[in-house]
Amino acid sequence: MTGELLIFIFLFLVTITGGLLMINLTKVIHMVMALVLTFLGIAGLFILLSAEFVAVVQVLIYSGAITIIMLFGIMLTKHSEEEPKTGWAKKGFVFTGIAIFFFVIFFGIRNLSLGPQAENLHEKNTEQIGIMLFTDYVIPFELVSVVLLVSLVGAVILAKKDGKEKEGEEL
Amino acid sequence: MSSIPLSAFLVTALLLFCMGLYGALTKRNAVIVLISIELMLNAVNLNLVAFAKYGVGASIRGQVFSLFTITVAAAEAAVGLAILISLYRNRATVNVDEMNTLKK
Numbered sequence: 001m002t003g004e005l006l007i008f009i010f011l012f013l014v015t016i017t018g019g020l021l022m023i024n025l026t027k028v029i030h031m032v033m034a035l036v037l038t039f040l041g042i043a044g045l046f047i048l049l050s051a052e053f054v055a056v057v058q059v060l061i062y063s064g065a066i067t068i069i070m071l072f073g074i075m076l077t078k079h080s081e082e083e084p085k086t087g088w089a090k091k092g093f094v095f096t097g098i099a100i101f102f103f104v105i106f107f108g109i110r111n112l113s114l115g116p117q118a119e120n121l122h123e124k125n126t127e128q129i130g131i132m133l134f135t136d137y138v139i140p141f142e143l144v145s146v147v148l149l150v151s152l153v154g155a156v157i158l159a160k161k162d163g164k165e166k167e168g169e170e171l
Numbered sequence: 172m173s174s175i176p177l178s179a180f181l182v183t184a185l186l187l188f189c190m191g192l193y194g195a196l197t198k199r200n201a202v203i204v205l206i207s208i209e210l211m212l213n214a215v216n217l218n219l220v221a222f223a224k225y226g227v228g229a230s231i232r233g234q235v236f237s238l239f240t241i242t243v244a245a246a247e248a249a250v251g252l253a254i255l256i257s258l259y260r261n262r263a264t265v266n267v268d269e270m271n272t273l274k275k
Contacts, residue, residue: 008175012183019190019210028200035206038187042213045180048173051220051234054241058216061241066209066248073202073252077259086197094196102189109181114222117173118229128231129238137235144242151246158253 008048015041032070039063050122053129173224180221188214201258201265205251212244 018038025031039062046055121128133141187210194207216237223233259265262272 002174004174008179012179015183016186019187022206022210023190023194028203031203032206035210038210039213042187042217045183045217046220048175049180049220049224051223051237054216054220054234054237057238057241061245062209062213066245069248069252070202070206073205073255076256077202077265078263086199091197094193098189098193098196101192102185105185106182109185110178112178112181113176114225114227115229118224118231121224121229121231121234125231125234129235132231132235133238136232137239140239144239147243147246151250155249155253158250159256 004048008045011041011044011048014038015045028074029071032067032074036063036067039067051125052122053126177221177225180217180225184214184217184221187211187217199266199268201255201267201270202252204267205248205255209244209248212240216240 015038018034018036018041021034022031022038025034039058043055043058043063046052046058191207191210191214194210195204198204198207219233219237219240221233223229223231223237226233255265258270262270264270
């Protein structure tokens with residue numbers, strides 16, 4: 001029982017607990033809050049996998065930005081405080097399908113191991129990522145910036161009040 | 172050297188993916204459905220980073236790919252939420268089973 005294993009088990013429990021809470025809580029805001037737990041747990045797992053830069057990005061983007069934007073979405077739309085219930089028949093059907101999926105994949109990956117581990121990921125992690133981004137992946141990198149710009153403009157156009165006939169009308 | 176086997180990370184990601192899939196298929200609030208999709212994307216990120224350390228010809232490329240995934244997921248969240256808000260303005264609902272304009 002090494003310390004590394006203990007930390008892994010702790011992060012695993014944090015991650016899975018967040019997901020289970022997300023599924024089982026009834027209030028929508030609480031569900032989003034439970035998800036922050038999952039995102040932080042995943043960030044911890046990233047550090048365990050010697051991906052410090054990705055872990056920091058995960059904390060910034062997911063547990064910061066996306067959570068806040070989802071909370072805004074919840075607050076800007078009127079919802080019934082409680083999540084409406086779905087019928088048991090549908091839930092059971094979906095659960096059975098996902099359980100089958102889980103076991104099929106699980107028996108595929110439970111003893112999987114591929115070659116030796118990478119040794120040098122933790123040395124100057126951010127510098128390695130930067131070098132890779134600006135040598136092999138320049139075009140995808142630039143394309144991603146275009147995607148971000150398009151999504152920004154698209155989001156503003158979609159969410160702005162439309163039509164002059166509705167001018168002055170309250171939301 | 173890490174003593175944790177690759178399959179431990181893969182099983183974590185699998186559990187997260189299943190939870191996200193379950194949420195996306197059964198929840199009725201559209202915001203929660205979007206969040207469940209984010210959960211599934213997170214599971215994929217975890218797999219990518221795990222393969223960056225343990226995979227065949229392991230290298231930093233997995234982490235670079237996970238960064239791309241995170242960016243596209245953020246863009247998806249922004250556009251999805253904008254669509255949701257404009258839909259809410261027109262139909263006054265966020266329940267996915269009342270969004271059936273295409274059926275009529």
